[in-house]
Amino acid sequence: MERLDTLVVGAGVVGLAIARQLSMAGREVTIIEQEGAIGTGISSRNSEVIHAGLYNPNRWLKTTLCVRGRHLLYHYLEQRGLPHRRCGKLVVATDAQQLPQLLALFDQGQANGVTDLRLLNADQARELEPALRCHGALLSPSTGILDAHQLMLALLADAEAAGCDLALKQGMASARALETGFEVTLSDGYRIHCETLVLATGLNSISALRRITGIRQPRVQPAFAKGNYYRLTAASPFQRLIYPLPEPGGLGIHLTLDLDGHARFGPNVEWCQLPHSMRATPGLATPFCESIRRYWPDADAALLQPDYAGIRPKLCGPGEAAHDFAFWGPDQLGGANMVALGGIESPGLTSALAIAEHVQTLLTGS
Structure with missing residues (x-):
């Protein structure tokens, strides 16, 4: 042997x-x-995103390893000359009732050791991203993208x-x-x-x-959550990543960019019993667009095409913490x-x- x-x-x-x-x-x-x-x-x-470490409790490994990993990853990418970009991210409150949640996320990020966060009002957010609609935003400059x-x-x-x-x-x-x-x-x-x-x-x-x-x-x-991504067939209206506030099971249908500047939206949350097809579910352009218009009013479902899907391996199911x-x-x-x-x-x-x-x-x- x-x-x-x-x-x-x-x-x-x-x-x-x-x-x-x-x-x-x-x-x-x-x-x-x-x-x-x-x-x-x-x-x-x-989504090939380099996350800052905002979302989870500060004592969780998801947080400590993310914050530590982000520093290690940027250093490694720079040292090896690997493609990446610190494009930054805006997490947006799409109505006034979400502003306390946005503030709580800012406080959580600070507690997690993400020290470069900025709270923006609606006008300040639109100065950065004119196509954006929001009541306030959280700017995370250290969020980025890479070629996985x-x-x-x-x-x-x-x-x-x-x-x-x-x-x-x-x-x-x-x-x-x-x-x-x-x-x-x-x-x-x-x-x-x-x-x-x-x-x-x-x-x-x-x-x-x-x-x-x-x-x-x-x-x-184990539990499994499929997430679909749809690509935007037109030029991206944003230079940064745009995220709504988190929702149960995921981070909401957000806009991410690839290193060529092309935009895609996703992922949604489709709970499944076992890992199954990684092909994007068709017919989601309209419901995706309904979510996207909360922060990008000009979104057009005709410009969204199925791209790909991934499955998240979870240790919690629907409705569980x-x-x-x-x-x-x-x-x-x-x-x-x-x-x-x-x-x-x-x-x-x-x-x-x-x-x-x-x-x-x-x-x-x-």
């Missing part, structure tokens, strides 16, 4: 960041990925330069905890032994965890030398480098 040091399951942005971190720390790392290329799951189906695929290629290159191996079209069928390490059965039936196991499998995080015997299984129920990122390490899994990740949705992309640090800490205990 082939023996490995550290096996990372999943080659999305988080798995690649973890593999890079552990490889550069001197571990012999192998990544396996069930698809034929890296980053084909949720890492390739998001270029980031993943750079993370993989770093990991491979540090000795990491990648095996594509190879998943984990099952695993068994031993007195030392794990016996892992791969999707082709081949068995290997690894000393350390890391699960970073995105949408399949909980199902992969359930396929491991000999560990203490956490009590958790929001849940933090989950990390199950040796203490939670009965001493097994592994870390499993769950519920890594937004801001997982922004947090990826900080998540990698956190996983290394869980494995080393320091």
Whole structure:
């Protein structure tokens, strides 16, 4: 039986960041990925936004890892010359009754360590974005956008330069905890032994965890929320990202930009029992437009076309309280030398480098 040091399951942005971190720390790392290329799951189906860290409680890992990850990510993108832009974001109150909520979000962001936020009145917001309609706005200058695929290629290159191996079209069928390490059965039936196991499998995080015997299984129920994106077929009316205030299950149908300046809107929230089609649901231009007109009155449904969809792996269902990122390490899994990740949705992309640090800490205990 082939023996490995550290096996990372999943080659999305988080798995690649973890593999890079552990490889550069001197571990012999192998990544396996069930698809034929890296980053084909949720890492390739998001808004590619670098988040500031506004939305969640300041003690949550979603917050601390986002704020830390944002600093690490901008530094890494600049150091490697990777495409990105600090375009900034406006979170808008679309009626006067939302102004207290906007102020509360400002206070939350300040408590989270986002120190560059500015509250704007309607006139100040329109000076920045003349096409905007709002009663007030929160400006987040440190929000930005990036090319997620270029980031993943750079993370993989770093990991491979540090000795990491990648095996594509190879998943984990099952695993068994031993007195030392794990016996892992791969999707082709081949068995290997690894000393350390890391699960970073995105949408399949909980199902992969359930396929491991000999560990203490956490009590958790996965949930999935599909989000559709529609592209604007005309020139973007905005230079910055435009977000409404958050709504249950997501951040509302907002306007994001790509690095070429093209605009898209989304995502909405479609709860589903299991991960299913990643194709954008047709026929949503009109309901999307109804939401968009709250902050862009000139929106025209005829100019919106289905673009793509993503699915968010959640640990809370419809009507349930929001849940933090989950990390199950040796203490939670009965001493097994592994870390499993769950519920890594937004801001997982922004947090990826900080998540990698956190996983290394869980494995080393320091």
